[in-house]
Amino acid sequence: MSKKSEELQAYLKEISLYDHVVELLYWDMETSVPKLGQAAHVEAMTKFSTDSFTMSTSEKMGALLDALAEPEEYEALDDMWKFIVTRMKRDYDKNKRIPVELYEAFTRERAESGNAWREAKNASDFAMFAPHLKKMIERTREITAYTDPGKEVYDALLDQYEEGMDSASIDKLFEELKAELVPLVDKILEAQSRREDAQEDALFRKTFDVNGQRAVQDMLLEYIGFRRDAGCVGETEHPFTLNFNSKDVRISNHYHEDEPISAMFSAIHEGGHGIFEQNVNPDYDNTAAGSCSYMGIHESQSRFYENILGRRRSFWTPIYDRLGELLPEFKEIPFDAFYRRINRVKNSLIRTEADEVTYCFHIILRYEMEKAIFRDHVAVEDLPALWNQKMQEYLHITPQNDAEGILQDMHWSDGSFGYFPSYLLGSIYDGMYLETVEEELGSVDRLLEEGRIGEITKWLNTHIHQYGSTRTPKEVLAAVCGREVSAKPLMRYFTEKYTEIYDL
């Protein structure tokens, strides 16, 4: 290993310690910090995040990367370091153009905006959040102008969350999906309306002990393969996943006494993200190769566990009795009723609680909102009305207040514009993976029924997880499925599954 390469490693190691505490401050901000303690956390987060940014965009870093990009040095690197140097050089060139004062201000404002969003949501008052949202939009434009000069801002954002994606590709995929999904959903909803069963609904209308829900969550996480020696679970209003490195991957969950299914599927979803990160090649830890930085690919894993596996009858066959043992309220719920419940298609207000089919509309709506913000320059004050109008268009319902409307998601509060499409891209990829998994491993239902879910996880570890960021989304799909992205497999999956469930 060359001297330059050792120097880079040492420098990355140092920077990673700054990132480590920034991540921890973020985790704590979500899970623990009391209201009056937020300001000190924001202060620390701003300092250490800015320090990390300053080091990552320093002359020293530039010189190291330049030296290692020289053919003689570069050719001596192994594949991992070749990837790291190339990736870092690209990001360095983009990020060094951002003035450090802008980065610092944005870091502080993001954290403040996140706190304001929480308060606005609790008060169901968009006006409390609007100035912060405006600021987030402005700063995003400003920063993107530095990182991607000359590029259309929303395309730059999409690429940032899912490398290689732009709105032309997404438009095509989403339109392809919509063409078949809209009529399918109409048919399903009609069938669902005939099927409404007050007696069956009543089975779920009781109090589900929160400790029992935690026990079920722990059982599910163990079942799908989330490792507790390299991970933990926290409690937050909005479940999410955060990873320091492959050895410390954290997910969070929420528990509602009157709604046990939410915590179960959040656990499976976040557990899917968590399993991904725990199984990235540990040699990549704390480098640009480690962790998966493609959100579409990331969501494809969480949503594969949550939907493709988790909403399947066979997923529950080996464990449904344990559910009743851990959460006795389930003893009175027949397996069939549970299965119908977790696949009940209904137009509803909250994205994270939606079934897997109407969920697509929640994403398309947000994608169109983001285009309206960044392309059509729709004013922040006009966004709630636009939101509600799109809710009517796609889901035929109108939120009664901001909390169940435009304020429901945290993403925009920290400037994560362009993230939302990742969820649906993830599902689209999942349709493709499912076909490949069945070609290679045989029937997923048979594997699950026989309690062999570990073989599916192992397949995902081998084909996807271990690579972390070293394969771009396009490369993942080419390597795993041998073809370009298409929404057709997802539509086939939806059509087959719901035709059977609803006797269409």
Place this chain on the structure above:
Amino acid sequence: MSKKSEELQAYLKEISLYDHVVELLYWDMETSVPKLGQAAHVEAMTKFSTDSFTMSTSEKMGALLDALAEPEEYEALDDMWKFIVTRMKRDYDKNKRIPVELYEAFTRERAESGNAWREAKNASDFAMFAPHLKKMIERTREITAYTDPGKEVYDALLDQYEEGMDSASIDKLFEELKAELVPLVDKILEAQSRREDAQEDALFRKTFDVNGQRAVQDMLLEYIGFRRDAGCVGETEHPFTLNFNSKDVRISNHYHEDEPISAMFSAIHEGGHGIFEQNVNPDYDNTAAGSCSYMGIHESQSRFYENILGRRRSFWTPIYDRLGELLPEFKEIPFDAFYRRINRVKNSLIRTEADEVTYCFHIILRYEMEKAIFRDHVAVEDLPALWNQKMQEYLHITPQNDAEGILQDMHWSDGSFGYFPSYLLGSIYDGMYLETVEEELGSVDRLLEEGRIGEITKWLNTHIHQYGSTRTPKEVLAAVCGREVSAKPLMRYFTEKYTEIYDL
């Protein structure tokens, strides 16, 4: 405000951000981090703690403090800044003698030792912990030789946790206490043995819902005045309190299904520490004036709430019904049986679960152990036997294993030698405060019965809490009680209370 003084403030602000993340890493290490994530936390903790130490002992800091200690600058400072400069100058002179490499190594080893202790305790295997304990003892000697050259090491440690205390003073206090306590406890134990009541014991031998225990904890914390907008509660095996500043004060608790009283009294104890820190003058935040650095004084507050108030019948009179509402298992427990239970005196193995009377022996034992380590150089291998011998001497029982013997407390694992006496000093102070409170506010029982606990808390806020570190223990006692420390009031309290309870 002078330029130098502004410079010092800015520098302190910067250092406080490093301390902030070190505290957070510590909190997370105790509450959340998975096993495989510990190493990265230790690494970050070592880095940022060492950075903070380096800044605190830098030439720049020395020059600032020297400049501000010059009469012209010093006289222009307000009282708070006078205190800060004087205190920091004293600490600077001590700490700058410690080689930074030694500090760094000790920081890392402490964290590793803490993790090793947890594992050793779980395995109940002292041998796993012994090399770390040996290292902690060596490093403590080494560092004390730098900070307090020429001073007897154990006296230096005692002074570090309770300024102005040394073993001569503590010997005298503890001997004074023992002379009356030993015969009193003998009488109580004899009475207790006649009183053993299997039927009453059976009332407590059931499963107490953990959620209910959390609800009781929250009610108790609110009742005594712990503020949730400036504090939160985490879950750890060993309850403790940690504060970032007066606006973010955290306590932790544990919950045992078969033992609800432990979580209640841990909540009241840690809540007492927490109330102290939340009520320090917020102007002192992140300076040497803020937080209370005297552990005897600190424990005097936690133990005042836990014992002087919390084990009193009148404390529970206004809230005992709520206990039954929140933890229905308590509905079957008559108030009298509960009151007897929380004051049942029995020789037992675990310090933190002991009654307030025999608790004193647990501390005297640890104090004698620490003297044996630092004065008599007893070898680490011989400590478990010495522990067991002293358990026989003071409590007439012998631990069956290391986990319930020498491994039970975490203090030595991070090098906190000299802390233990603080607990008993705290109780000794409490006896004195109690007399003063009753002189000034009237009967504590009447106040509590009338639900006026807030007036007692306010009294403590005014007379003790707000001062943070600006008054030394001797100054606190002089200001609050107008006299020197004495164990007599505590003995009077014990004698009166238990003579009544046990009809002695």
